[in-house]
Amino acid sequence: xxxxxxxxxxxxxxxxxxxxxxxxxxxxxxxxxxxxxxxxxxxxxxxxxxxxxxxxxxxxxxxxxxxxxxxxxxxxxxxxxxxxxxxxxxxxxxxxxxxxxxxxxxxxxxxxxxxxxxxxxxxxxxxxxxxxxxxxxxxxxxxxxxxxxxxxxxxxxxxxxxxxxxxxxxxxxxxxxxxxxxxxxxxxxxxxxx
Amino acid sequence: xxxxxxxxxxxxxxxxxxxxxxxxxxxxxxxxxxxxxxxxxxxxxxxxxxxxxxxxxxxxxxxxxxxxxxxxxxxxxxxxxxxxxxxxxxxxxxxxxxxxxxxxxxxxxxxxxxxxxxxxxxxxxxxxxxxxxxxxxxxxxxxxxxxxxxxxxxxxxxxxxxxxxxxxxxxxxxxxxxxxxxxxxxxxxxxxxx
Amino acid sequence: xxxxxxxxxxxxxxxxxxxxxxxxxxxxxxxxxxxxxxxxxxxxxxxxxxxxxxxxxxxxxxxxxxxxxxxxxxxxxxxxxxxxxxxxxxxxxxxxxxxxxxxxxxxxxxxxxxxxxxxxxxxxxxxxxxxxxxxxxxxxxxxxxxxxxxxxxxxxxxxxxxxxxxxxxxxxxxxxxxxxxxxxxxxxxxxxxx
Amino acid sequence: xxxxxxxxxxxxxxxxxxxxxxxxxxxxxxxxxxxxxxxxxxxxxxxxxxxxxxxxxxxxxxxxxxxxxxxxxxxxxxxxxxxxxxxxxxxxxxxxxxxxxxxxxxxxxxxxxxxxxxxxxxxxxxxxxxxxxxxxxxxxxxxxxxxxxxxxxxxxxxxxxxxxxxxxxxxxxxxxxxxxxxxxxxxxxxxxxx
DNA sequence: GATGAATGAGGGTTCATTCAT
DNA sequence: TATGAATGAACCCTCATTCAT
Numbered sequence: 061x062x063x064x065x066x067x068x069x070x071x072x073x074x075x076x077x078x079x080x081x082x083x084x085x086x087x088x089x090x091x092x093x094x095x096x097x098x099x100x101x102x103x104x105x106x107x108x109x110x111x112x113x114x115x116x117x118x119x120x121x122x123x124x125x126x127x128x129x130x131x132x133x134x135x136x137x138x139x140x141x142x143x144x145x146x147x148x149x150x151x152x153x154x155x156x157x158x159x160x161x162x163x164x165x166x167x168x169x170x171x172x173x174x175x176x177x178x179x180x181x182x183x184x185x186x187x188x189x190x191x192x193x194x195x196x197x198x199x200x201x202x203x204x205x206x207x208x209x210x211x212x213x214x215x216x217x218x219x220x221x222x223x224x225x226x227x228x229x230x231x232x233x234x235x236x237x238x239x240x241x242x243x244x245x246x247x248x249x250x251x252x253x254x
Numbered sequence: 255x256x257x258x259x260x261x262x263x264x265x266x267x268x269x270x271x272x273x274x275x276x277x278x279x280x281x282x283x284x285x286x287x288x289x290x291x292x293x294x295x296x297x298x299x300x301x302x303x304x305x306x307x308x309x310x311x312x313x314x315x316x317x318x319x320x321x322x323x324x325x326x327x328x329x330x331x332x333x334x335x336x337x338x339x340x341x342x343x344x345x346x347x348x349x350x351x352x353x354x355x356x357x358x359x360x361x362x363x364x365x366x367x368x369x370x371x372x373x374x375x376x377x378x379x380x381x382x383x384x385x386x387x388x389x390x391x392x393x394x395x396x397x398x399x400x401x402x403x404x405x406x407x408x409x410x411x412x413x414x415x416x417x418x419x420x421x422x423x424x425x426x427x428x429x430x431x432x433x434x435x436x437x438x439x440x441x442x443x444x445x446x447x448x
Numbered sequence: 449x450x451x452x453x454x455x456x457x458x459x460x461x462x463x464x465x466x467x468x469x470x471x472x473x474x475x476x477x478x479x480x481x482x483x484x485x486x487x488x489x490x491x492x493x494x495x496x497x498x499x500x501x502x503x504x505x506x507x508x509x510x511x512x513x514x515x516x517x518x519x520x521x522x523x524x525x526x527x528x529x530x531x532x533x534x535x536x537x538x539x540x541x542x543x544x545x546x547x548x549x550x551x552x553x554x555x556x557x558x559x560x561x562x563x564x565x566x567x568x569x570x571x572x573x574x575x576x577x578x579x580x581x582x583x584x585x586x587x588x589x590x591x592x593x594x595x596x597x598x599x600x601x602x603x604x605x606x607x608x609x610x611x612x613x614x615x616x617x618x619x620x621x622x623x624x625x626x627x628x629x630x631x632x633x634x635x636x637x638x639x640x641x642x
Numbered sequence: 643x644x645x646x647x648x649x650x651x652x653x654x655x656x657x658x659x660x661x662x663x664x665x666x667x668x669x670x671x672x673x674x675x676x677x678x679x680x681x682x683x684x685x686x687x688x689x690x691x692x693x694x695x696x697x698x699x700x701x702x703x704x705x706x707x708x709x710x711x712x713x714x715x716x717x718x719x720x721x722x723x724x725x726x727x728x729x730x731x732x733x734x735x736x737x738x739x740x741x742x743x744x745x746x747x748x749x750x751x752x753x754x755x756x757x758x759x760x761x762x763x764x765x766x767x768x769x770x771x772x773x774x775x776x777x778x779x780x781x782x783x784x785x786x787x788x789x790x791x792x793x794x795x796x797x798x799x800x801x802x803x804x805x806x807x808x809x810x811x812x813x814x815x816x817x818x819x820x821x822x823x824x825x826x827x828x829x830x831x832x833x834x835x836x
Numbered sequence: 837g838a839t840g841a842a843t844g845a846g847g848g849t850t851c852a853t854t855c856a857t
Numbered sequence: 858t859a860t861g862a863a864t865g866a867a868c869c870c871t872c873a874t875t876c877a878t
Contacts, residue, residue, distance in 0.1 A: 089369065104874090113872095169364075171280030172280050191416075201427045203427075223401060264862080297848085298864060301849070473757065474670070477754065490842070501870090556753035556756075559671070574804075607789050611782070625783070628826075632822075684860050686859070694853080
């Protein structure tokens with residue numbers, strides 16, 4: 061107990077350290093050697109738990125990204141009303157809380173991730189999310205508003221250091237801005253004014 | 255002419271190919287060998303023109319990023335009015351047109367770039383831009399609106415594939431959304447309603 | 449057995465080959481590729497056993513130089529009499545026998561070694577040896593005699609090819625010359641004649 | 643004049659800088675780029691004056707080593723008396739004064755120099771010097787004394803930092819030790835005592 | 837469940853050298 | 858007298874991966 065070697069949880073520990081390092085230094089810059097050293101294990105040990113380096117990322121994505129998948133699944137069963145969309149944003153913001161390190165990693169390593177197998181999966185997920193928010197019939201401006209609403213939620217991960225304030229408050233503010241944007245998109249669409 | 259060896263423009267050609275490949279595959283995944291092969295020169299030739307791989311990125315940043323620096327310089331001499339800020343957004347959107355490949359590269363390789371010498375420079379630039387748009391006295395919500403306005407302009411580089419439509423139109427729409435956000439930020443601040 | 453892959457002794461074998469090549473061709477001229485080829489392993493294998501090229505030298509120095517360190521340690525515990533000093537020379541000469549390839553390497557690559565981390569260590573060791581032999585209060589001439597005594601032992605590695613004769617005999621002769629020098633240094637110092 | 647580009651003496655300046663750097667860092671560690679930069683010329687300029695890097699060393703050796711060659715030539719015409727040999731040592735010590743940087747370079751880069759074309763030349767010169775000092779018929783011990791006398795003069799370049807004192811005084815002391823050694827070698831030889 | 841030892845491929849970088857101008 | 862531009866070879870080193878134990 062304490063700092064003695066835990067057994068059985070090595071896989072989990074690898075994921076933790078890997079995500080931490082991937083997020084901090086990037087995927088390419090983080091070598092398996094480094095991960096192994098942080099864990100005080102051998103590189104070869106990693107290969108007992110994961111087939112490849114890419115496999116680690118994949119596992120992270122599957123484990124930590126589940127909430128988002130569930131959110132999408134939920135969204136697809138709801139009626140396409142404004143209220144649903146607003147709720148989607150609320151839940152998305154919520155989901156980002158726990159998935160933030162993963163999402164930050166995906167954001168900051170887009171170029172790399174794109175070449176990995178998860179690249180496609182991630183892209184599909186984002187398309188699915190967009191599709192739930194978006195009305196392809198709506199005026200372009202409103203579509204842009206919707207997409208902006210969605211992605212402004214991501215902004216909190218890299219663009220909000222500029223502003224002082226309690227992180228929780230900032231999160232709430234970002235969400236409010238996003239909700240407003242979406243509401244605007246809907247309102248103007250309904251009244252037909254571009 | 256044509257594919258015969260041009261003289262004198264090698265440095266430029268290196269920059270072009272490098273940016274293209276960096277943007278397409280990421281910085282780490284792009285080897286100097288690859289760049290050299292695209293140019294039909296030796297790796298060593300690259301080193302005649304640039305001290306290191308990182309130096310290539312730096313040069314790109316300095317050469318292609320100048321319009322943004324000039325914009326910031328301009329902004330710092332203007333009065334801090336709403337109109338100035340709106341004009342900043344307009345010009346920023348304009349500047350992004352030519353700097354887009356570079357900016358896309360910076361966005362998609364954040365984790366890598368952060369470790370490079372330009373990391374700091376880029377960060378400073380973004381802070382400077384933010385500072386021009388932001389009123390640190392304003393309510394949090396309005397500050398968030400302002401930052402979102404700024405960064406939503408970036409969104410066009412990665413988040414707008416979801417939407418169909420003419421790229422020029424989309425750009426205009428994004429700009430309009432950004433201008434609206436900034437105007438809202440200002441309006442509510444003035445009337446004191448958070 | 450024979451030329452079949454031995455296991456467990458690779459580290460040792462690397463050291464052997466490395467010292468051999470370093471001594472024969474110099475440190476800089478000896479590439480890791482060359483060492484690896486002599487051992488019929490990959491360059492990368494070397495890096496499993498040693499962190500850097502420099503590290504190989506360091507290990508050689510630590511492993512093979514130990515007798516000299518022990519000699520110094522011994523010397524530092526003895527009374528500073530002439531007899532101690534003479535015994536030091538005798539033991540030093542003895543120690544040089546096994547450490548000769550290493551010492552030759554150090555001698556012949558001084559310029560290089562000086563830039564390496566062992567440079568300092570080596571220098572310190574030589575200073576320590578000198579300090580044991582030397583009496584800083586003695587007349588300059590006697591100090592020079594003492595230092596010459598010490599370093600003349602080294603001369604056998606590079607200056608004695610000129611003379612014909614059995615290596616063992618030459619070694620003994622060199623030692624006798626050194627002992628004489630030191631005795632002179634002491635004698636004249638005691639009688640006060642410079 | 644002053645620090646403006648001198649013309650005509652570039653060859654000389656290359657030699658100066660090269661020797662300085664070779665002596666300070668070693669032959670292999672000193673690149674032509676570095677030499678060129680110190681001179682504020684291009685690498686290619688060096689090739690106008692010298693055919694290869696090795697050629698620079700060769701020229702240094704020929705230009706700065708002449709006094710030693712002349713000394714040997716002088717020695718070969720003298721009778722093989724003790725007095726001649728003592729005078730040889732005196733003149734050798736003198737000659738070392740101006741040739742010291744070169745000699746230090748040769749000493750500290752033996753491993754490298756041995757592979758260069760001057761390696762042979764240098765070796766021959768040392769053999770020639772030895773031959774003038776040595777009596778191959780003498781007892782081994784006396785031969786060793788003679789060689790030690792000669793090489794102890796070199797010791798001042800690397801082994802005398804240990805001792806405090808005015809460099810000139812140390813030089814004189816070293817010479818005296820060498821002369822003593824040679825005289826001893828002769829005396830004992832004459833009296834037949836080994 | 838993990839290690840020790842090794843590999844093959846490739847990385848960025850530096851070097852001495854060349855040659856047209 | 859020199860330079861600008863380039864080359865080919867080699868360098869040290871790191872990586873993800875494998876496999877027998």
